[in-house]
Amino acid sequence: MSLPHAILTALLEKPSSGLELTRRFDRSIGYFWSATHQQIYRELGKLEEAGLIRALPSAQPARGRRKEYEVLPAGRAELTGWVGRSEDPKPVRDALLLRMRAAAVVGTEGLEAELGRHLDLHRRQLAEYEDIERRHFPPERDAAEDRLRHVVLRGGIELERFWIGWLTEALAEVGGPPPAPRRG
Amino acid sequence: MSLPHAILTALLEKPSSGLELTRRFDRSIGYFWSATHQQIYRELGKLEEAGLIRALPSAQPARGRRKEYEVLPAGRAELTGWVGRSEDPKPVRDALLLRMRAAAVVGTEGLEAELGRHLDLHRRQLAEYEDIERRHFPPERDAAEDRLRHVVLRGGIELERFWIGWLTEALAEVGGPPPAPRRG
DNA sequence: TACCCCATGTAAATAGTTACATGATTCA
């Protein structure tokens, strides 16, 4: 149940309309909690209903009309509580690891290309994170707030490095070894 | 759409009843694709309906009566196709990274304990994986099938190590630095 | 026969995805 909290965080960082939030979920905060515009509009409605956020008075409500939201005290309180709440990590559900395991049973046909494609995607994502790191977290800055956000970004960076490492290893196993290495 | 493929893989490894599958989803294959017994029974029904698996003739169908399934050729073909299919990685959705980011806005109260708890959970999981590695993949074995499964397990191991590293770093940031380090 | 555990399921709620609909604004 983290989507509302992702939205509250984004709105505290900067009051926004639904579309602006959607754009920020395509970069920034969305790197760690993705969401589509349909989810976002639905959730904004619920959060407003629950009294955690409100539409800025300037925005008269009408379809097609821009509507900006800000977080109310109750919303900030909810987010503050959530930060320290006990919540177990979700069990892993990764399709690529699973496919590798399926390949152990039915063969690896077509898998090498797919692993290579993923490797490329993760390399691009890593490059993007590293670029953000250079621009947003130069060595001389270290406000506490920034340090926390930097740790989050480093999590993203290290996660991409994990995938790059694993995919490289996996490719060596799938594509690398000749069919009968000990006879070669 | 990976649950049916996870089940097909598990059933190819060994024909099983729903409950047996459930138990194997609590360890082994479930380390990479978790599922509850409700999901499994529902999906077994769909897979049987679709002609990808069948109940072994021995098991007469009745509620409360054990029912074993095996994979049919069509099921194996479906799984073989899926292994090489093109499927983009799912965007990251991680509650802990998100919470850290929320903490940058509303403060870190209660977060340190939660990070510590997660660190402990990941250490246990790592220990379990390493134990499995010792037991199932001793250095002298290297059948191709085993090597692929070993790569999958190493993925799990490296993922846990990533979390342990990141959580340690995050704890140092949240709990570590004194309130005003430059004045201390 | 009462209780417990094995085993298979149903139901309802929540979360996420995909496809489509509609109004407002801008600019050629």
Add this chain to the structure above:
DNA sequence: TGAATCATGTAACTATTTACATGGGGTA
């Protein structure tokens, strides 16, 4: 005035989670 784009939404579907229901077999 027509097309493109900004902006907000609805609807239908799929996936997942949580809680509960039911039957079978063994055994105290």
